[in-house]
Amino acid sequence: MGDRSEIGVVLLGLGVVGSGVAHALLEKADSFSQRVGRPLALRRILVRDVLRKRGLDLPEGLLTDDADEALSADCDIVVEVMGGERPACDYIERSLRAGRRVVTANKEVMAKHGARLLAMASETGGDVLYEASVGGGIPIISPLKRDLSANEISTLRAIINGTTNYILTRMSLGGVDFSSALRRAQELGYAEPEPANDIEGHDAAYKLAILASLAFHTDVHPDKVYREGITRLNPRDFRYASEFGYAIKLLAIARRHDDGVEARVHPVLVPEGELLAKVDGVLNAVQVEGDLIGRVLFQGAGAGALPTTSAIMADVLDAARSIVQGGRPYPWRYTSDVPVKPIEDLVSRCYIRVEVADRPGVLAGIGRAFGDNNVSIASVIQKETDEEAQTAEIVIMTHAATEASVQASIRQVEGLEEVRQVGNFLRVED
Amino acid sequence: MGDRSEIGVVLLGLGVVGSGVAHALLEKADSFSQRVGRPLALRRILVRDVLRKRGLDLPEGLLTDDADEALSADCDIVVEVMGGERPACDYIERSLRAGRRVVTANKEVMAKHGARLLAMASETGGDVLYEASVGGGIPIISPLKRDLSANEISTLRAIINGTTNYILTRMSLGGVDFSSALRRAQELGYAEPEPANDIEGHDAAYKLAILASLAFHTDVHPDKVYREGITRLNPRDFRYASEFGYAIKLLAIARRHDDGVEARVHPVLVPEGELLAKVDGVLNAVQVEGDLIGRVLFQGAGAGALPTTSAIMADVLDAARSIVQGGRPYPWRYTSDVPVKPIEDLVSRCYIRVEVADRPGVLAGIGRAFGDNNVSIASVIQKETDEEAQTAEIVIMTHAATEASVQASIRQVEGLEEVRQVGNFLRVED
Numbered sequence: 127m128g129d130r131s132e133i134g135v136v137l138l139g140l141g142v143v144g145s146g147v148a149h150a151l152l153e154k155a156d157s158f159s160q161r162v163g164r165p166l167a168l169r170r171i172l173v174r175d176v177l178r179k180r181g182l183d184l185p186e187g188l189l190t191d192d193a194d195e196a197l198s199a200d201c202d203i204v205v206e207v208m209g210g211e212r213p214a215c216d217y218i219e220r221s222l223r224a225g226r227r228v229v230t231a232n233k234e235v236m237a238k239h240g241a242r243l244l245a246m247a248s249e250t251g252g253d254v255l256y257e258a259s260v261g262g263g264i265p266i267i268s269p270l271k272r273d274l275s276a277n278e279i280s281t282l283r284a285i286i287n288g289t290t291n292y293i294l295t296r297m298s299l300g301g302v303d304f305s306s307a308l309r310r311a312q313e314l315g316y317a318e319p320e321p322a323n324d325i326e327g328h329d330a331a332y333k334l335a336i337l338a339s340l341a342f343h344t345d346v347h348p349d350k351v352y353r354e355g356i357t358r359l360n361p362r363d364f365r366y367a368s369e370f371g372y373a374i375k376l377l378a379i380a381r382r383h384d385d386g387v388e389a390r391v392h393p394v395l396v397p398e399g400e401l402l403a404k405v406d407g408v409l410n411a412v413q414v415e416g417d418l419i420g421r422v423l424f425q426g427a428g429a430g431a432l433p434t435t436s437a438i439m440a441d442v443l444d445a446a447r448s449i450v451q452g453g454r455p456y457p458w459r460y461t462s463d464v465p466v467k468p469i470e471d472l473v474s475r476c477y478i479r480v481e482v483a484d485r486p487g488v489l490a491g492i493g494r495a496f497g498d499n500n501v502s503i504a505s506v507i508q509k510e511t512d513e514e515a516q517t518a519e520i521v522i523m524t525h526a527a528t529e530a531s532v533q534a535s536i537r538q539v540e541g542l543e544e545v546r547q548v549g550n551f552l553r554v555e556d
Numbered sequence: 557m558g559d560r561s562e563i564g565v566v567l568l569g570l571g572v573v574g575s576g577v578a579h580a581l582l583e584k585a586d587s588f589s590q591r592v593g594r595p596l597a598l599r600r601i602l603v604r605d606v607l608r609k610r611g612l613d614l615p616e617g618l619l620t621d622d623a624d625e626a627l628s629a630d631c632d633i634v635v636e637v638m639g640g641e642r643p644a645c646d647y648i649e650r651s652l653r654a655g656r657r658v659v660t661a662n663k664e665v666m667a668k669h670g671a672r673l674l675a676m677a678s679e680t681g682g683d684v685l686y687e688a689s690v691g692g693g694i695p696i697i698s699p700l701k702r703d704l705s706a707n708e709i710s711t712l713r714a715i716i717n718g719t720t721n722y723i724l725t726r727m728s729l730g731g732v733d734f735s736s737a738l739r740r741a742q743e744l745g746y747a748e749p750e751p752a753n754d755i756e757g758h759d760a761a762y763k764l765a766i767l768a769s770l771a772f773h774t775d776v777h778p779d780k781v782y783r784e785g786i787t788r789l790n791p792r793d794f795r796y797a798s799e800f801g802y803a804i805k806l807l808a809i810a811r812r813h814d815d816g817v818e819a820r821v822h823p824v825l826v827p828e829g830e831l832l833a834k835v836d837g838v839l840n841a842v843q844v845e846g847d848l849i850g851r852v853l854f855q856g857a858g859a860g861a862l863p864t865t866s867a868i869m870a871d872v873l874d875a876a877r878s879i880v881q882g883g884r885p886y887p888w889r890y891t892s893d894v895p896v897k898p899i900e901d902l903v904s905r906c907y908i909r910v911e912v913a914d915r916p917g918v919l920a921g922i923g924r925a926f927g928d929n930n931v932s933i934a935s936v937i938q939k940e941t942d943e944e945a946q947t948a949e950i951v952i953m954t955h956a957a958t959e960a961s962v963q964a965s966i967r968q969v970e971g972l973e974e975v976r977q978v979g980n981f982l983r984v985e986d
Binding site: 146150154157158160161163257264265267268272273274275276277278341399401404416417418419420421422423424425426427430432433435436437439440442443444447448450451452453454455456461 | 576580584587588590591593644687693694695698699702703704705706707773812829834846847848849850851852853854855857860862863865866867869870872873877878880881882883884885886891943
């Protein structure tokens with residue numbers, strides 16, 4: 127491989143992650159060149175404001191605020207780290223049409239448009255690599271594409287949003303309520319000032335759509351992912367869950383059934399002995415179950431400039447090596463078309479917390495509501511009577527039942543005269 | 557990619573793992589063909605005895621006991637699952653000389669001859685893939701080659717021998733001694749009738765040589781890996797370690813220093829809070845630390861026919877895809893030549909258990925032995941006096957000190973009149 131000509135890289139975006147990538151490309155040029163067999167050269171960086179002061183010591187003339195200029199630069203690899211759906215998706219498409227290898231950290235674009243972009247890459251001889259879109263530095267896209275590719279994957283369960291995992295860990299260990307845990311996460315920079323994307327589960331749903339699509343070789347659109355956030359959780363839920371031997375985690379769960387796939391993001395009760403129950407703070411973890419491999423777990427930092435740079439640069443170096451090798455890229459392709467099952471079909475054990483008037487006969491009414499819907503109750507505890515308000519709290523664990531029948535039971539419970547409100551409802555993931 | 561012609565596979569060996577691979581190739585032919593873009597065809601299987609009954613339903617005429625016939629079959633990919641150094645290594649060389657892609661699960665061959673085989677592959681346009689040689693189904697070779705390739709890796713710590721981890725878990729939780737834990741492991745099929753390869757750390761040393769070579773881009777020969785087995789461990793060591801807040805694990809540790817790399821396999825004290833301390837039974841886990849990614853952990857089944865088949869087939873499918881892509885393989889290459897440091901240079905905290913006569917002044921003599929060698933003691937506990945024999949046990953935790961000075965202290969302690977023997981000496985991995 128005597129060809130020492132440079133492999134050109136264009137960078138779209140120079141935020142925290144973009145700066146990490148630019149820094150790595152410049153600082154580690156020698157070792158990257160050794161590892162690839164040819165030097166990488168940063169040709170252009172698209173920014174919003176070329177005059178802004180940055181902490182980076184960049185060579186002259188790299189910055190441009192003109193997308194056309196950046197996208198028409200002589201290059202082999204385009205790294206998109208702008209974030210957001212538009213114009214990022216358009217720039218990726220333009221790059222693919224030009225037959226380039228695109229490396230992106232953009233979960234929204236890949237979740238919504240991944241199938242189309244991969245098909246486009248296949249046609250033009252380009253490629254889309256997106257390891258950084260899920261789980262920060264944790265290798266998970268490439269293991270699903272390569273290392274687990276001989277498996278039929280049955281289940282994928284993941285903690286893939288560090289913000290919510292930090293909040294839940296704090297609520298669990300500190301006994302604090304949701305809003306003060308969120309405030310602390312914001313002070314530490316773990317949560318955005320506008321936190322809805324994380325705490326309502328959108329971010330995790332995008333990531334699950336990407337992972338489930340890979341695991342099941344089919345296009346799972348994020349709109350099909352059932353989603354609940356963590357805002358309804360109460361410190362008491364953590365206490366009661368712990369009494370039953372469970373932790374509460376926001377899990378992203380995908381499971382293969384004969385008639386479709388399950389894809390959902392919501393808080394669940396996880397048995398305390400399970401590895402996922404012990405993943406605390408901003409850490410991320412993905413557990414995959416396959417017919418050959420059994421269970422395998424990947425754990426590490428799910429966000430941050432450096433871990434994300436690690437994932438982006440892994441894709442860049444991989445793309446560069448594939449250029450050195452000379453073959454045509456082999457973009458991921460979906461080989462099946464499997465429906466996503468509605469949440470109503472889910473069969474799961476459930477935890478239900480009900481606030482009731484402290485009167486005799488309450489339990490009988492609640493029991494009847496579940497019985498009428500064929501949901502059988504595994505255990506009940508009565509809790510924390512507030513003497514002044516004359517209310518009590520009843521916590522119910524059901525046996526496995528369909529979501530539809532549990533929801534029907536809950537509606538019936540809500541109609542009971544003695545019931546103040548159904549405080550919370552959580553599924554159990556055994 | 558209209559080329560639907562078959563990709564030929566020859567299998568060398570049809571033991572437990574080989575049967576798993578053959579079964580997967582036959583049973584999953586359709587999905588593999590979809591995932592690769594061209595069908596895989598099993599062309600020949602080299603066995604010792606073609607007449608032996610097997611549980612597999614193989615097509616006629618696949619088996620041969622003639623190595624020349626197997627190796628000269630029309631094929632693109634050779635899968636070596638015979639095990640042992642010879643003739644496996646010779647067959648791999650012959651296959652590489654023919655420009656073939658070789659997939660092997662052979663840790664001994666890859667640890668001892670990996671550098672040479674990879675260089676040979678580079679010259680002939682072949683490739684050697686060896687994901688299955690370490691950690692069973694856990695993806696670790698490919699993450700080191702690809703996903704972590706932008707990192708300078710500083711530390712790699714791993715539990716990569718399930719047999720010894722099972723024995724240590726049993727000694728720790730059950731309080732039983734080494735030989736009865738070993739017997740149980742043998743009954744369960746986790747340990748061989750001749751267990752030296754596992755319990756003396758040879759197996760882990762081969763695997764560490766492979767991982768360290770990848771992590772540091774240099775050839776770490778297994779002879780350079782410092783190695784101690786687990787046979788000297790006593791149930792009391794687990795009890796004392798636990799009092800100090802540590803678990804005992806057989807770790808494979810590789811660490812990068814400015815002047816070389818550290819590579820060692822021996823039992824160590826691991827703080828109970830660490831993830832590696834919680835990896836129990838036959839599970840394996842590898843923790844990697846890099847400048848960008850921070851810490852990342854891979855955990856799963858470290859052995860077994862199906863997980864190993866998962867790893868082998870991942871390599872086979874990857875090789876097949878690279879054939880479909882049409883490029884020249886890009887075998888791993890070492891880019892640096894770094895010396896392996898001798899164990900004497902190691903700086904570590906240590907745990908030392910000393911059996912002494914229960915007489916006044918014993919501690920003073922021991923204290924002097926460490927002081928004379930500039931090893932400072934962090935804490936001492938005196939234990940379990942055997943009144944009849946008039947012996948006591950002293951357990952010492954040192955501050956960080958060089959291996960050479962700790963060993964000199966131990967020799968001096970052994971020379972003391974009041975000292976019956978140094979019961980055990982273990983390094984601490986904080």
